[in-house]
Amino acid sequence: MNTATTANGHPAPHGAGHYGGVLRWLTTTNHKDIGTMYLTFSLLMFFVGGSMILAVRAELFSPGLQLMQPEFFNQLVGVHALVMIFAALMPAATGFANWMLPLMIGAPDMALPRLNNWGFWLLPPAALLLTLPFFLALFGIGDGALATGWTFYAPLSVQGGMGVDFAILAVHIFGISSIMGSINVIVTIFNMRAPGMTLMKMPLFAWGWLITAFLLLATLPVLAGAVTMLLTDRHFGTQFFDAAGGGDPILFQHLFWFFGHPEVYILLLPVWGLMPHVLATFSRKPAYGYKAQVYSFIAIGVLSLVVWAHHFFTAGLPVPALIYFMFSTMAISIPLAVLFFCWIATMWKGAMTFETPMLFAVGFIVLFGIAGLTGLILADVAADAQYHHSYFVVAHFHYALFTGGIMGVMTGVYYWLPKWTGHMYSEKLGKLHFWLTVFSFNLTFMPQFFLGLAGMPRRIPDYALQFAEFNAISSVGAMILGVSQLLFAWNIWSCIRGGEKAEARVWEGADGLEWELPSPPPHHSWETQPVIK
């Protein structure tokens, strides 16, 4: 792009900034550029993490060890999770925030543009650190990547090889990046809303992200502390997690899940914020229960901080703790049910059409419903003794994080892609992508519920013969699911390259400030803030 400047020395509205080529992207402080980078990085890492798990599913296709040894299997399982959470889902949400928050609240840019640039550029080195041990092992250096699962449980992680150190440092850098992103979101929302846009007039997407940002600020430092304690246990002779020195391995689990449980809502709240926009647009009707949804976001955010121990009910907690964590976890079902109620009530008596974003939104509601309902029974300590550490849990959290998280992100991508690129994507491909994803996702994960009930533990590289059929089905499903995502990438790519021109208000029923701007919006938008009445 050109670097023309206007008379007053600012970059031209349609110019890309001060530099061209690679330097433009390295130095950009523009929220749209940074949003694009976040989303591109996220898509790329989605395929990286996906390939890892496809290798795992290939190994699990039949009993016996065919493709890899257990050490490598353990590495793939753990790094898959870290890549998907820290490098695919979290950056996707931050990408949305960057692109859309300023447009939706009528701000010219994010409040802290340089911090924004730095926040993004910390991600590639972090991802590199996380995956580097795989490549180093090829050259005989070290014994590969983190092999403890993404949960880093001590003392297994104290015992592990240098992959653990790489992962600890990677998590630190991912964490710093997320904290920067959160600060930016909070400052932007509190200071840069259009005149007249009170907090309770703010788009729900901004509310969802605001709660996410506060949760990140509350929990990431705890994770950073926990992994730092792990690092000093490994190398500097401390014994935080070693009973021989007065430490306690369960302390690690408390610290980890104090971050780990809110993390689930960190990944989901931006999506929950987005859903009412999409549902309202394609139902041609205002979102139902704005206030109820805002209060539910807040309630879930607060509750998520006080339920962490349900991730280790089998660790031998005292009875009062078991009962407390069970009931507090069940309590989350109330605000979550409010959200489901509002989503369905938004559709009720509308005039619905089912373009790709609406299909993904409806698919999200139904499949995420399965995650919510199985989560409710997982909260039950007695039944959890059977479900825990089994494939039942694996299926449950993939319903939460794939259909809740990733399909939510896909909803947003299809919804906003015409706004970002100025072109319509292919509806036909989008719908094909949706149906293939839903079909193969269920083919992959529905059998895993039954595997868990039958007694198959998680994270095992090989299994008894009674689990063979369901594993084979699950592996076939996973392959289809993986390949189907190429359609998604292809659809995005073609949409960037060209296609039918998108109007400013891309969708007939769309409502909000972002639809007042042309598609694509100019490089600098809302230089004069709109006034909300």
Added chain:
Amino acid sequence: MESSALHSRAVGSSRVSACLRRTSSRALAASLLLPGAAAAEYKFNFPEPVTPIARETLHIHNEFMLIITILFVVVFAIMIYSMIKHRKSVGHAPSQFSGPSGAMQWFWALIPFAILLFIDFVLMGIPAVQAIISMEDTKTRADMVLKVTGMQWKWQYEYPEAGIKFISTMSTPRAQIANAEAKGEHYLLEVDKPVVLPVGKKVRILLTSTDVIHTWWVPQFGVKRDAIPGFLRETWVLIEKPGIYRGQCAELCGKDHGFMPVVVHAVPEPEYLAWVEQQKAEAVATAGSADRAWSSEELIAEGKAVYNKVCVACHQDQGQGVPPVFPALAGSKIVAGPLLDMNGRIIPDSHVDRVFNGKAGTAMQAFRETLSDVELAAVITYERNSFGNKVGDMIQPAQIKALRQEAK
């Protein structure tokens, strides 16, 4: 009284399932229509429960599954109805409401949450609390204690009252895992020495670990509990039916996490008591043999057996290890070093020290408490004279016994 009510309810449900089983085997026509459902009777649910806890868990699970299935169907039936009726293509004009208006609407909007609160904290909550209390009550009228120690990648079982202690490792040959041989019926779920328990007795199970966290799980017992290094955790089982029950380690514990099965033989009490006597006699014989002088051939032969059971997972069958995590014993400087110092004491960081005390922060654990005098002497002697190592010396079980006493 409460427990007897639960008991009869669970018996009722197992009667129902037995009845269902009979029906399904009779109704061949139905099984042709639904091949999966009839052929695999428990495949879509927990395996047959054999303890009070497992029955209660199955009962709770079935009840909850029913509740959430109803919730799912009702909620999404409403949504699907709306998706069919309120479409633009059928000419539905959109309403513009964005919240409940009027007392009636508020009432109907709040009803679902009242129902949910009732489900959460009464329908599901009350049985759950009862189940937790009975699950955690390990001490009331316990008949015996079994101590389970997880170690990478095997289980040690100890009967403190009877003084019996042994290690149980997976007996599936590596060739089956590598697909070089046909897989057996109990592939990955078979062990060299199963733990034996009497039926009808409340067994209090204490769990701990020597290295990382493991989880002891037998699905048919409805019991899953973490074994945590440096701490004791407890649970209990009361097996109601003789049989062989299989499970496995459920917490990722390193490379052989998938190869750490649990096999329990539940037998009638007389049979159990006979087994205990036999184990005690064997233990006495082994303890006596620690006092006699062993030849190096005897030690090496015994040591090979111990090595293949306890050490091979990490150090590998030719002593080559998996460097850098699991060091090689073949050509190892530590193995080739002197056995004991001039006063017959352990030299720090020597071969004997490693086997005795392990190495902190690695997978090498202390075998002082887990192996017998004979086993320790044998495996040390074997390692010093195998895999191309030719130290040529040996250590007697009696020496190990002396070292042990000295340490005390």
